[in-house]
Amino acid sequence: MSDATGSEGAAPDPARRRWMGVLARASAAEIAERLAALPPPPPHRRLRAPETGLVMARGRQGGDGAPFNLGEMTVTRCSVALPDGRIGHAYVAGRDRRQAELAALLDALLQDADRRPALLAAVIEPLAAAQAARAAQQAARAAATRVQFFTMATMR
């Protein structure tokens, strides 16, 4: 897919990378619920309406081997512009067009240093906490089925 930002060579912003990741893992309903608690965002313009397509996910054996094509995944992308000219992008897994648009809108809003602290506190951090809790819960469920091989060794 195209390099939409036109910023080859620019170092990725770790904070932006984090909020984009959190938004990509959150559902549309979760984002909308937290966004509703804030004053309404300015009207945005769709540069690229939400559209669904396939991207080839690539992997490397062991993390540093030769790249290979793992398989295609469904991705929805969206780009929006705010009245002040800030542009937000979103690429999210799945076919949820509303999630992609909300994520792109938030990406644009979060680039504004004045709005960022409130948005991070009200939207991104609660979503990240919920996602971490879900991951921990799942890890705990999986851990309950772990086989402790060392018990066999000590029984001998």
Place this chain on the structure above:
Amino acid sequence: MMPAMRATLAAGFAEPVLDAQACFRAALEAMARPGRVQRVAAPPEAPPPLGGAAAALLLTLADADTPVWLDAGPEAEAWARFHAGCPIAAAPGEAAFLLAAGPMPPLASLAAGSEEEPHRSATLILQVAALAEGEGWRLSGPGIEREHRLRVEGLPPGFAADWAANQARFPQGVDLFLCAGDRLAALPRTTHLAAG
């Protein structure tokens, strides 16, 4: 974000798939009947100085495999890269599609394909001041039963000689779209021009 990107980025086609298909149909009709003027029904939002038909053709035809050259400024380049995903060619001779809103690049300087692969030639999208059917040049050649007439305003003075040289290179040569506002006409390399 780069400041230039910040300033403005126009939205492109409202319905990317359907509008591009409709524009492709218009481009096919124009190429199949040289000199007949077609209208692009739903031109995209485009940065000036791009006109509706020229911008629609660029979004319809260009993609990641076709280097594009345009003379319409960095804003238009950013717009084309964003919506079409096309690489921007450094020189006119390296481009598969060219969009000239200002002076026309000489046809002889563009990719003309080879004898074995004449389809690897460039297509020039040229913005002109006005197009009018039924007067002006007498066009003849494939796709024209007797003659079509077309008047084009805003071409450089040496165009007729340039076009005759381009036509003489057949099967190599450059194909030309002429765009004015949301109207377009085409001159494929096979079309012969005679002064009207």
